[in-house]
Amino acid sequence: MTSKNKFTSSLELMGAYILAAFWVLPLLYAFWAAFHYSNDAIHFNIFSPLTLDNFREAWSQAPFLRYGLNTFLLVSFILPGQLLISTLAAYAFVRFKFSGANVAFALVLVQLMITPEILIVQNYVTLSKLGLVDTITGMGLPYVASAFCIFLLRQTFKSIPKELEDAAELEGCSTMGILWKVYVPLATPTFIAFSLVSVSHHWNNFLWPLIISNSVETRPLTVGLGIFGSPETGVDWSIMSAATLISVAPLLIAFLIFQKQFVQSFMQAGIK
Numbered sequence: 138m139t140s141k142n143k144f145t146s147s148l149e150l151m152g153a154y155i156l157a158a159f160w161v162l163p164l165l166y167a168f169w170a171a172f173h174y175s176n177d178a179i180h181f182n183i184f185s186p187l188t189l190d191n192f193r194e195a196w197s198q199a200p201f202l203r204y205g206l207n208t209f210l211l212v213s214f215i216l217p218g219q220l221l222i223s224t225l226a227a228y229a230f231v232r233f234k235f236s237g238a239n240v241a242f243a244l245v246l247v248q249l250m251i252t253p254e255i256l257i258v259q260n261y262v263t264l265s266k267l268g269l270v271d272t273i274t275g276m277g278l279p280y281v282a283s284a285f286c287i288f289l290l291r292q293t294f295k296s297i298p299k300e301l302e303d304a305a306e307l308e309g310c311s312t313m314g315i316l317w318k319v320y321v322p323l324a325t326p327t328f329i330a331f332s333l334v335s336v337s338h339h340w341n342n343f344l345w346p347l348i349i350s351n352s353v354e355t356r357p358l359t360v361g362l363g364i365f366g367s368p369e370t371g372v373d374w375s376i377m378s379a380a381t382l383i384s385v386a387p388l389l390i391a392f393l394i395f396q397k398q399f400v401q402s403f404m405q406a407g408i409k
Contacts, residue, residue: 227290248284
C-alpha cells in the first residue's frame, strides 16, 4: 500500500470515528443524566451517586406502557401491509409484461421524491371523512404502500435467475407458488433489511402521529415523550433522559441482540 493510500485510509477512519462520536455522545449523555440526580446531570463527576428514581418518576408521570403498546401496534400494522403489497407489486413488475408497466413503475419512482409531509393535509382530510382520525389504523394507513419497498424488491427479484422460475414451473408451481417458494425465500435479506428500516422509521415518526392522534389510547411513544417534555410543565433533564431511554429501549435492545444479523441483512440486500 502506497503512502497516499495509507493517508487516505487513515483520513477515512478518522472521519468515521468523528461521525460515530457525534452520533453516540447524545446517547451517552442521556445514559449519564438518566442514572444521576438533577444536580449531577451536568457535572461529570464519576463519583456522583447513581439512582433509579428518575425512571420511577418518569414512569409514574406518564403512561409509557400505553404509549409503547400503541407504537408496537402501529408498526405491527404498517410493516405486514408494506411487505404484502410491495411483494405483490414488485412481482407484477418483474413477472408480467403489461401495457403501461414502465409508466406505472415511473409513478412509483416519483413517489420516492415526494416527502410524506407534503401530503399531511390531504391525508388528514381523507381520514377524517373515513372516520379514522385518532385511531391506530388511520395513523398507519398512509404508509401501508411503500414505494421504496416496491423499488427495492423489484430490483432484488430481477436479480433472481430465470432458470429457477422455469424449474419451478416444470415442478407444477402456479404463479403465486413461484412467488412464495422461489422469489420470497431468495429475497429474505431484503425483507429483513427493509423491515429494520421501516420499524425504526415508524417507531421514531413524530409529525404525522402528532397531528392524527388526540388521546392517550392512540398516542405513540414519540408524541407522548414530546408532551412529557413540554416546556410548560418544566424540564428536568434527568427525568427527561430517563423517559427517553424508556422510549428507545426496545430498539436499542433489539439492535444489541441482533446486531450481527442486522449488518448481514444490509450487506446481502445491498443497502448502503
